[in-house]
Amino acid sequence: MKAYKWMAALSAAAIGALAAGHAGAQETVKVGLIVSMTGQQASTGKQIKAAVELYQKQNGDAVAGKKVQVILRDSGSVPDNTKRLAQELIVNDKVNIIAGFEITPAALAVAPLATEAKVPAVVMAAGTSIITERSPYIVRTSFTVPQSCVIIADWAVKNGIKKVVTIVSDYAPGFDAEKSFTERFTGAGGQVAQAIRVPLANPDFAPFLQRAADAKPDAIFIFVPSGQGGTFMKQYTERGLDKAGIKLIGPGDVTDDDLLPNMGDAAIGTVTAHFYSADHNSPKNKTFVEAFTKAAGFRPNFMALGGYDGMHLIYEALKKTGGKADGDSLITAMKGMKWESPRGPIQIDPETRDIIQNVYIRKVEKKAGSLYNVEFATFEAVKDPVKAAKK
């Protein structure tokens, strides 16, 4: 009899342990965060990682009775790495959500995987318009490049800029930028004297800038990915274009908050359109910038916002589903979600799963000894113009 009791106790304990283990597994919602911590886009990875960590520090790691666990992986800025890592995270780590994706090729490579595995992919950085169309499980919390380009074109027309040379990086977001700006600008009577494309990897802008200057435009429209603005600005100054009276306009990637403090006074006066500036005047942003700078040791840029709001979206979606973490419930919950972000009011478009947000016109100014993009005009609730035009 004693032996039986012993066995019964043992099996009860075993069942208990199994049940607990099972319950434990259910209690955790795993988020696979794939960004580049090394390689060309490392600055983006650093910003997103810091923002995601800050969000979890401020809001705790539990939501709707679940623990949210972030698993960070380095893509090394190589898209086939991103795909393999996403596959491993989904298959082995059983993540509920994948997020990150610093460049368009990485996001596009993951799209078929998100569809097949029915795992939501939260794009926190990459800005080509088409990304959200590639899988019904993709949502975006960063921006689309045309969002800013169309707005800056409107502004340029209104402010007497008639002749522009465009310089963009030679890849999809660059084409997006060139196309959306040119269409809007020439549609309103402006003239694009030259359209120049520069290589994406390790570009030398000097010869292109010379060509641009030779065309004697009123302004140069510039789009380079986050991280290359510093080099561009340096060569722009070296060529003396800042003194030749050629204005610099573009989406805000070129005066990225990450690099702006070190660009020097040549950047002053650059007018850009973008969805976020660390200088954005709202109490919510003031607290965010303060907390971010304190925790990370550097100023947040627009990529940080993609990460911060991406986490917010995940948390809020989990609250709405009551902790249900399957792909379909989460995506349904995310559609149409609205909130007040440090960048201003934003919404996930229920139809396209892309972001709707304010775009601000800003000018680089010196404030308290440091350079900032100071906002002076607001265009409210801008949808992705490329997808809007398709309808």
Add this chain to the structure above:
Amino acid sequence: MLLARLSQEEVTGRLVGRAHWHPLEVLFWVAAFATIWLFPSKHLILTEIAWLALFALSLDLILGYAGIVSLGHAAFFGFGAYTAALLAKHEIINEPVIALVVAGLAASALGFVTSFLVLRGTDLTRIMVTLGVAFVLREIANQNGWLTGGADGLQGVTMKPILGQFRFDMFGHNGYVYCLVVLFVLFLLARRIVNSPFGLSLQSIRNNPLRASAIGINVNARLIAIYTIAAGYAGIAGALLAQTQAFASLAYFDFERSADLLLVLVIGGTGYLYGGIIGAVVFKFMHDYLAVLTPQYWPFWIGLLLVVLVMVGRERITGWTAPFRRMADRLDWRRLRPRGETTEGR
């Protein structure tokens, strides 16, 4: 010198003996195929190891056996990858195995054409030329965005099932078996090649091209031949990657990819066919483990490990693999070589 002291039968005996399968080799491949059932959750990384091993094997054929230093082997890798991906995307060849062969042949053709450039000059010129070829191809792929997708990578590739039967599943099971079988078949072929008179003549060219030509070996023709074969191998490795990922990007042509490949051979050792495979296993697992442990600072640790590896010497670190090395020696021609000469550092 040494050969002169051996009778002809002894030489023949040794050469034939080298081509025999050692039990450890059999064990190695049994273990490799056992991973299919033993580690189903690791198939994705094992797939990467399989194509990297094939890629390293390809470089070893020209570096370890023929003494051609290349820093642009990614040219053929990328070319094969894009060929396979494009064939699948435009539904020109729907069956992956046939597409793989075509990609390999295409890369071989490219290897044949560029081999004439590589024949010129010494090691330094070769490094520059191979590097240049890879850069040129990368730029061509970048500029012809209508075909290759440019910097965004080639999107919209859908792979049909292997042999019309086995689908590339999300878990990477079929993909892994496919890559492993291809690796094994091409390894067998490479083993046959290096143990053939042709392979032996390559090794004599590596050791002393002048003397090789003096004993009647057509140095240039043989170098062209092995370069063409190796290019085909690299192309197939690239095609495997493109097929298992259903994707191709400019990163395939990157200098880093050629450089990493050289690291793989430094880790595994050159001049014996298992060097590339072992190097690939060590390099990938090390990379993966460190990158998971410290996503931000892993390149530092990889760098440190490599410095240690070179400073301490592979022999001392891998002392525990002595039986394995002996097996490698059997495969290798080292035993026939006069003492004092070594392939290390080549």
